[in-house]
Amino acid sequence: MILVFGLAGLIWWGGRLMGLAWPLRLSLLAVLFAMVLLIQLTLPEGAPLRAATGGSAATWLILLGVAVLVGLYTFVLNRLKARVADQAQSEAEEAPAALFSDTELNRYARHIVLREIGGLGQKRLKEAKVLVIGAGGLGAPALQYLAAAGVGTIGVIDDDTVENTNLQRQVIHRDQDIGAPKVFSAEGAMRALNPYVTVRPYHRRLTEEIAAELFADYDLILDGTDNFTTRYLANRVAVAQGKPLISGALTQWEGQLSVFHPAKGGPCYQCIFPEAPAPGLAPSCAEAGVVGPLPGVVGAMMAVEAVKQITGAGEVLRSQMLIYDGLYGETRRITLKSRATCPVCGSAPGTPTGEIST
Numbered sequence: 001m002i003l004v005f006g007l008a009g010l011i012w013w014g015g016r017l018m019g020l021a022w023p024l025r026l027s028l029l030a031v032l033f034a035m036v037l038l039i040q041l042t043l044p045e046g047a048p049l050r051a052a053t054g055g056s057a058a059t060w061l062i063l064l065g066v067a068v069l070v071g072l073y074t075f076v077l078n079r080l081k082a083r084v085a086d087q088a089q090s091e092a093e094e095a096p097a098a099l100f101s102d103t104e105l106n107r108y109a110r111h112i113v114l115r116e117i118g119g120l121g122q123k124r125l126k127e128a129k130v131l132v133i134g135a136g137g138l139g140a141p142a143l144q145y146l147a148a149a150g151v152g153t154i155g156v157i158d159d160d161t162v163e164n165t166n167l168q169r170q171v172i173h174r175d176q177d178i179g180a181p182k183v184f185s186a187e188g189a190m191r192a193l194n195p196y197v198t199v200r201p202y203h204r205r206l207t208e209e210i211a212a213e214l215f216a217d218y219d220l221i222l223d224g225t226d227n228f229t230t231r232y233l234a235n236r237v238a239v240a241q242g243k244p245l246i247s248g249a250l251t252q253w254e255g256q257l258s259v260f261h262p263a264k265g266g267p268c269y270q271c272i273f274p275e276a277p278a279p280g281l282a283p284s285c286a287e288a289g290v291v292g293p294l295p296g297v298v299g300a301m302m303a304v305e306a307v308k309q310i311t312g313a314g315e316v317l318r319s320q321m322l323i324y325d326g327l328y329g330e331t332r333r334i335t336l337k338s339r340a341t342c343p344v345c346g347s348a349p350g351t352p353t354g355e356i357s358t
Helices: 001-019 022-042 047-054 057-096 102-107 117-125 139-149 164-168 183-194 208-215 228-240 294-311
Strands: 129-133 154-157 198-202 220-223 244-252 254-260 320-325 328-333
Touching: 117 294, 129 139, 139 154, 139 183, 139 294, 154 183, 183 198, 208 228, 220 228, 220 294, 228 244, 228 254, 244 294, 254 294, 294 320
Parallel strands: 129 154, 129 220, 154 198, 220 244
Antiparallel strands: 244 254, 254 320, 320 328
């Protein structure tokens, strides 16, 4: 058999070096196999040539069966790959064509060529409506990347104005914006970045009176606030309306984010944080400090989760919390589970019960 395999290798690899096309080399291998099989079937047992070529036809017939199965598997796999490639190409060429201008197609080309997003995913981004609560440290990078990604309608609500101390980390604002409402400063920067998106600024605080009506206009909520009152309010309204809530938080060198969507399984924000911490236990950035680039890291991660949530790409951080330690360059993920006694989502359909686990 070693002789036969040696000849087969010579035909295949030697032929390749000589520039022979693979169909010709495959044909020569078929001829070699036929000759070996003929020897096994015609020569008597013990014949030197038969012994040198394996000694039994059964062995070669088994190898033939295995080769046929491998060939069929490869053929089917290649057909499936070709079909997926054709579908992706079709989405890239047809889906955006009626919705995007040539300039937009060029702008979002790096998204469209991604298999997980494609033309259909970019169309979903353009048709999506995302509300960002807070135009500060987390909201600034999230808003920039959502606008750059081509999210069609972006709402931003914040009652604060730009201060000099904000500029160390809230990079959507500029020195000339000091004193201006953050939502209008952010709106100007987003429109300058991408004139093809619609920006809705709300210069006011999120309150019980307006939250339900405001959330109803959007598909996805990003919470980048720095106070528990607003976080709990955003969570209650998002759960009540069955909408996903992407929540981020940070302090000093560490940030965290998660996707809360009990309607699709997993906990809500209040499952994980049943009560606000006592005063002083969770100091603000003004009290504890925060390294400048950290909000950019976590805010950009929130934007990534938003893109995945909208397009259906990958797996969002539902039932998980990602923690990033910028001081030591470490990340870890914690598995989150809902609480049956949660006053917000305890009866939400599809929500499992349990406690936080790591």
